[in-house]
Amino acid sequence: MAFKKTIDVQAAVAIAAAEAIAAKTQGTFGVGGLMLDQHGNVLQSLHNNVIKQGLIFDPTAHGERQLIDWYYAERAKGRELPAPEDITLVTSLDPCCMCSGAILAGGFNVVVAAPDKNAGINFDQAATFDALPASLRAQAGASFGYPAVLGSSQYSRAGSGAAPKSFFIGKTIAEPTQALCSLVFEATSAEVMEKFSTDPSQELLRDPATLAPDHAIVRALKQLYPDALAYRCAPRLPDAGLAPFLTQAMARDREHGGAGDAVALLDSFGNLLLCMPGRMSQSGIRSAFMETTRAYAQLRYKLMNGATLAQQDEVRKFLGHPKDGTFVFAHGPDGGAVSFMNLGAYGSTMEGPLPAANPTQFQYVLSAMPEADLAAICAAMPPLYRDVIRIRPTPVADHALIAALT
Numbered sequence: 001m002a003f004k005k006t007i008d009v010q011a012a013v014a015i016a017a018a019e020a021i022a023a024k025t026q027g028t029f030g031v032g033g034l035m036l037d038q039h040g041n042v043l044q045s046l047h048n049n050v051i052k053q054g055l056i057f058d059p060t061a062h063g064e065r066q067l068i069d070w071y072y073a074e075r076a077k078g079r080e081l082p083a084p085e086d087i088t089l090v091t092s093l094d095p096c097c098m099c100s101g102a103i104l105a106g107g108f109n110v111v112v113a114a115p116d117k118n119a120g121i122n123f124d125q126a127a128t129f130d131a132l133p134a135s136l137r138a139q140a141g142a143s144f145g146y147p148a149v150l151g152s153s154q155y156s157r158a159g160s161g162a163a164p165k166s167f168f169i170g171k172t173i174a175e176p177t178q179a180l181c182s183l184v185f186e187a188t189s190a191e192v193m194e195k196f197s198t199d200p201s202q203e204l205l206r207d208p209a210t211l212a213p214d215h216a217i218v219r220a221l222k223q224l225y226p227d228a229l230a231y232r233c234a235p236r237l238p239d240a241g242l243a244p245f246l247t248q249a250m251a252r253d254r255e256h257g258g259a260g261d262a263v264a265l266l267d268s269f270g271n272l273l274l275c276m277p278g279r280m281s282q283s284g285i286r287s288a289f290m291e292t293t294r295a296y297a298q299l300r301y302k303l304m305n306g307a308t309l310a311q312q313d314e315v316r317k318f319l320g321h322p323k324d325g326t327f328v329f330a331h332g333p334d335g336g337a338v339s340f341m342n343l344g345a346y347g348s349t350m351e352g353p354l355p356a357a358n359p360t361q362f363q364y365v366l367s368a369m370p371e372a373d374l375a376a377i378c379a380a381m382p383p384l385y386r387d388v389i390r391i392r393p394t395p396v397a398d399h400a401l402i403a404a405l406t
């Protein structure tokens with residue numbers, strides 16, 4: 001949508017709300033947002049794209065995350081844009097943990113309309129940001145703003161968090177617009193989360209290693225990652241055989257401006273499906289985990305979009321939802337913004353409870369902090385992450401794998 005300039009919080013939130021309605025029409029989470037420069041010029045506006053054509057397209061395609069990647073992509077093309085601290089995102093819904101991590105990692109400002117009591121970083125609406133690791137709370141307090149909503153209904157509120165930037169002349173949100181932002185999201189949330197539980201359960205999954213090498217699923221998988229199916233371990237027990245694949249991706253991550261992270265995805269049979277580096281030189285939020293989970297979702301989408309229901313069913317069986325597999329991070333989470341974004345993106349990948357039989361879905365090789373400290377970070381996350389998904393990163397069991405990466 002083409003809008004030029006806004007110096008009014010209400011007008012900016014109205015643009016985000018219009019995007020949220022477009023998202024609902026697409027059948028994805030009803031959330032929208034925009035990016036403003038320090039004068040109020042609208043640089044870009046867009047909406048959630050998690051679901052397209054009734055299928056999961058990209059679990060990381062939330063509005064704020066897409067706006068930030070758009071910003072870095074424009075800069076990489078040579079466009080002159082203000083520094084992140086002079087940029088304000090405006091979003092119809094409180095940022096989730098992934099988007100909050102992305103906003104903090106980049107150093108952007110955000111103005112938030114509707115609350116999200118389930119996954120929002122300000123889920124308790126106290127604006128103290130206790131859901132963040134301690135080292136990030138002060139930055140959030142200075143850059144995440146919740147403008148006052150004038151009125152007397154359940155949608156009204158006093159302002160909290162960071163004050164809107166000085167270019168905003170109008171600094172409040174109108175009650176009907178705030179209500180619209182809440183209602184559009186609520187109207188889509190349950191239906192979209194249902195899309196994350198339509199995949200066959202683990203006992204119905206089939207082993208892609210039994211497919212002929214020229215099968216369309218195998219060809220698409222190897223086109224994305226040539227070493228796919230080249231390694232296999234006992235289910236959920238990655239061993240030292242995974243080390244060369246991680247090491248190679250870690251080296252590529254460094255070439256791409258990262259700190260040497262890599263993330264592998266194993267399926268429920270123990271097959272290696274993907275092992276990706278990040279692309280941090282392209283965008284400060286393209287971490288190895290973001291690349292891996294996005295690549296896998298988009299592979300499934302590409303194979304299923306436009307296919308018959310029988311073909312879709314075959315894809316779902318041979319390439320199961322990641323919740324039945326294992327993500328193996330070369331580096332475990334630390335207390336920083338990119339790690340928090342990864343934890344949030346992990347939550348957005350799952351969107352519902354991990355299978356009871358697979359509590360160690362999230363494994364890491366090298367630890368960056370004591371397990372108890374990491375558990376405390378996860379226990380402070382908003383309800384979706386701590387109570388529903390129950391995110392619990394665990395170290396890999398195989399000491400030879402740890403030794404091989406140390």
Ligand SMILES: [Zn+2]
Nearest residue numbers: 062095096099
């Ligand atoms: Zn988000």
